[in-house]
Amino acid sequence: MRRTRRGFLLAGGGLALAAAGVRVLAQSSERVIPVRTFKFAFDPSVIELKKDEPVILELTAHDVFMGFNSPDFHVRSDVVPGKVTRVRLVPDKAGTFTFLCDIFCGDGHESMHGTLIVT
Amino acid sequence: MGIDRRTFLQLAAAGGGAVFASSLAGCASLGGAGREFHFVQLSDSHWGFQGPAVNPDPRGTLPRAIDAVNALGEKPDFIVFTGDLTNTTDDPDERRRRLAEFKQVVAKLENPHVRFMPGEHDASLDRGEAWKEFFGETHYVFDHRGVHFIVIDNVSDPAARIGEAQLAWLKDDLSRQPKDQPIVVFTHRPLFDLMPQWDWTTRDGAEAIAMLMPFQHVTVFYGHIHQEHHHRTEHIAHHSAKSLIFPLPIPGSVPKREPVKWDAQAPYRGLGFREAEPDRREEWALQEYLVSGRPA
Numbered sequence: 001m002r003r004t005r006r007g008f009l010l011a012g013g014g015l016a017l018a019a020a021g022v023r024v025l026a027q028s029s030e031r032v033i034p035v036r037t038f039k040f041a042f043d044p045s046v047i048e049l050k051k052d053e054p055v056i057l058e059l060t061a062h063d064v065f066m067g068f069n070s071p072d073f074h075v076r077s078d079v080v081p082g083k084v085t086r087v088r089l090v091p092d093k094a095g096t097f098t099f100l101c102d103i104f105c106g107d108g109h110e111s112m113h114g115t116l117i118v119t
Numbered sequence: 120m121g122i123d124r125r126t127f128l129q130l131a132a133a134g135g136g137a138v139f140a141s142s143l144a145g146c147a148s149l150g151g152a153g154r155e156f157h158f159v160q161l162s163d164s165h166w167g168f169q170g171p172a173v174n175p176d177p178r179g180t181l182p183r184a185i186d187a188v189n190a191l192g193e194k195p196d197f198i199v200f201t202g203d204l205t206n207t208t209d210d211p212d213e214r215r216r217r218l219a220e221f222k223q224v225v226a227k228l229e230n231p232h233v234r235f236m237p238g239e240h241d242a243s244l245d246r247g248e249a250w251k252e253f254f255g256e257t258h259y260v261f262d263h264r265g266v267h268f269i270v271i272d273n274v275s276d277p278a279a280r281i282g283e284a285q286l287a288w289l290k291d292d293l294s295r296q297p298k299d300q301p302i303v304v305f306t307h308r309p310l311f312d313l314m315p316q317w318d319w320t321t322r323d324g325a326e327a328i329a330m331l332m333p334f335q336h337v338t339v340f341y342g343h344i345h346q347e348h349h350h351r352t353e354h355i356a357h358h359s360a361k362s363l364i365f366p367l368p369i370p371g372s373v374p375k376r377e378p379v380k381w382d383a384q385a386p387y388r389g390l391g392f393r394e395a396e397p398d399r400r401e402e403w404a405l406q407e408y409l410v411s412g413r414p415a
Contacts, residue, residue, distance in 0.1 A: 067278065071315035098316040098374075104243035104277040107207050110318070110376070 030088070031055045037079050037101065038062040040108030047099075049091045049118045059085040067103035070116060076102065091118040156196040156264045157396035159188055162342030163362035165240060166224070167217040168206035173365040173378040176386075180410060181224055181363050184392055187412030189229045195394065196263065198230055201342035201360060202238030202274065202307030211249060214241075218253045234261070238307040238342060239274040247275035258285055260292055266397070267296055271306040273321040279308060280322045286330070293330055301397070302331065304339040309359065311352050317376040319344050328352050338403055340395065344370070345378075347393075347407060358405060361391040391415055 035057050036043040049055060059068050061079040069076040070089065077087045100113040164181045174180060188198065205217040218241070225233065235254045242250045247257045257272035269292065273281050281289075296302065304310070310324035321327075331337045337355045345362035346369070365378040366389030382388050387410040394406040407415035 065277075069315070096374075100316065100318060102279065102318060102322075104207075104239050104274075104279070106209050106244065109207075113375075 032058055032086075034058045034060070035068070036060055036062055037066040037068070037112075039064060039106055040101075040112040042068075042099070042101075042112070042114040045114035047114065047116050049089075049116060051091055051094045051118050054088060054090045057087050057089055059087065064105050065103055066101050066105055066112075068099065069102040070097065070099040072097040073116075078103070091116065094118045155397075157193070157394050159191070159195040159198045159392060159394055160201060160340055160360045161188070161198065161363060161392045162201040162360040163203040163238065163345055163364060164200070164221070165203055165206040165362070165364040166221040167208065167213070168364050170365070170378070171381075173381050175381060177364060180387065180390060181221075182227070183387075183410050184363050184390075185225065185227050187408065187410065188392065189227075190412055191394075194230060197232035197234060198228060199234045199305055199340070200225070200236070201305055201340060202236050203240045203342060203362075204235065204238070205241050206364075207240035207244065209244065211245060214245070214249045215252070218249060222253055234268075234270070234305070236270050236272065236305060236307060237274050239277075239279070242272075242275045243277040246277075247272070250275075258288070266301045266303055269302065269304050271304055271310075271327060273306055273308045273310070273324065278322060279318070279320065281324070281327055286323065286326055289327060290330055293334070296334065298333055299335050301336040302334050302338075304331065304337065306339065306341050308343045309341055309350075309357060310339060311350060311357060313344065313348070313350065314370040317370065319370065328355065331355060346389065356403070358395075358403075360393055361389065361407070363390055363392070363410065366390065387411070 031053070033047060033055055037059065057068070059077060059079045061081040063081065065081065066079040067076065068079055068087065073089055073091060075087055075089045077085050079085055095118055097116040097118065098113055099116055101109060105112065161184060166181065168174070168177050204221045205214065208214050208217065237247055237250045237257050242257065250257065257275055259270050261268050269289070271281060271289065272285060273279060276282055308321045309319055310321050310327055313319040332353065332355065339355065339357040341357065341359050344359050345365065345367035346359065347361055348359040350357045367376060367378060379389060390410045391408050393408065396404045398404045409415050
């Protein structure tokens with residue numbers, strides 16, 4: 001059977017879409033954890049993770065400019081009001097680890113931290 | 120018969136009361152005629168702090184320390200406050216009230232030669248704007264008895280950075296110093312990664328340390344962590360000072376960085392100030408004092 005040029009293009013587009021779909025599936029297979037920041041806390045403040053399981057932290061600031069910093073996993077990002085910030089974190093060791101706001105954000109800044117529990 | 124201060128330091132050292140920086144290196148070749156002097160370091164007074172569980176005498180602790188400094192047998196050449204003069208507040212008017220009150224309180228120091236720098240509590244919420252109104256520039260240099268002193272501001276940026284402009288300023292200043300020039304750095308946060316999980320770091324501190332590394336005699340005095348701590352990055356010594364409001368835990372000793380509770384059986388425990396003196400053995404000798412003025 002002879003394939004028309006139009007049919008070829010459609011078939012090619014389908015392949016491209018399928019390939020893109022694979023990529024989307026690959027990305028969406030990583031667990032997304034929304035994390036809100038506000039004066040002076042993270043919500044959630046305790047995040048449970050599995051060792052070697054990559055996750056996407058979806059950070060949103062609900063009042064002022066903040067920072068997210070997990071020194072043990074070398075992950076940090078500014079968290080800017082009005083913007084969604086995604087950071088990828090792959091916990092390569094088990095244990096309990098502190099994350100913190102590393103932008104001095106007000107008189108409760110020093111209590112603004114949370115815990116990563118990696119099992 | 121009285122004893123002079125140097126003899127006292129030597130005796131105190133024999134009794135374990137003084138830390139001689141010989142074991143810590145980073146000491147300056149400062150001995151010899153014309154270079155004998157000492158300074159006093161006070162830090163982290165957090166004027167305006169309220170928290171009876173950790174310090175029921177927040178307005179009395181700094182004045183006690185000032186009385187003790189005034190009563191020292193040998194007067195220091197100068198006094199330095201390494202930041203967090205005031206406790207932070209979100210209210211700009213209240214920030215200025217606290218800075219003004221602090222300035223009135225420390226005016227009781229009999230020694231007129233007092234150097235200041237901000238901590239993050241003073242300066243991070245307005246990039247040092249209010250602090251400058253009372254104390255001037257947040258980074259500067261001065262020379263005293265053959266030692267080059269550099270004050271580095273790592274707090275006006277709320278992200279705990281020294282910043283490109285100040286690093287360029289530092290590089291320019293150091294370019295005019297011979298490599299054997301004794302250098303002392305005063306700053307608030309540790310320049311090295313002491314405990315990033317507790318925000319005890321300077322994000323670009325490694326760049327400043329790299330610039331200082333070629334110099335043979337560099338010592339850093341800082342505050343921020345509310346306790347005495349000694350560290351080396353190669354030959355550069357870093358000494359943190361006690362606070363004048365509440366102690367903080369030993370790095371990593373507890374899960375959370377919370378102030379140590381007040382002990383009614385031992386009031387003011389963990390608080391104090393220090394003297395630093397370049398001695399004849401090409402070292403910095405440190406003498407720690409309690410708030411009362413008794414050697415620690």
